[in-house]
Amino acid sequence: MLTLTQALYDQIVEHARKDHPDEACGVVAGPAGTGRPERFIPMLNAARSPTFYEFDSKDLLRLYRELDDRDEEPVIIYHSHTATEAYPSRTDVTYANEPAAHYVLVSTADTDGLGEFQFRSYRIVDGVITEEEVQVVEAY
Structure with missing residues (x-):
């Protein structure tokens, strides 16, 4: 189960809505070792695409160096789907290389803001x- 604060949930959703119609992405x-998501790090979708996301290689290198310096790890890796449900695509599965991470997908297919949107979390390990x-909580 993924447990995160309401503030983190809101930041992820806001980023997904802000970047629509392109896919948003971040960490x-x-x-390290706690599995507790704490620090929101929005990333730039280098692909700038409504159907694909890609972390810029320089940004990703900088992120991992920063995580290492702070003794942190990526607990959540998130991105949005702009026209489909919040379910990992074959490409998403191919790029899922952090077996301990929660992969969060937010669907922004409903852009009028009045209907339900999807916020779902997955574990992706060895293609499974x-x-x-x-679970969204006010605080840990």
């Missing part, structure tokens, strides 16, 4: 997708 880091429950 939520936490202290497992959906998990998401």
Whole structure:
């Protein structure tokens, strides 16, 4: 199960809505070994695409150096789907190389803001997708 604060949930959703119609992407880091998401890190979608996301290689290198310096790890890796449900695509599965991370997908297909949107979390290990429950709390 993924447990995250309402503030982090809101930041992820806001980023997804702000970058629509392009896919948004980013990371939520936490202290190494805790599995607790704490620090929101929005990233730039270098592909600037409504159907694909890609972290810029320089930004990604800088991120991992920063995580290492702060003794953090990526707890959540998130991105949005702009026209489809919040379910990992084959490409998403191919890029899922952090077995301990929660892969969060937010669907922004409903852009009028009045209907339901999807916020879902998955574990992706060795190509196997497992959906998990998401619990939103006020604080840890």
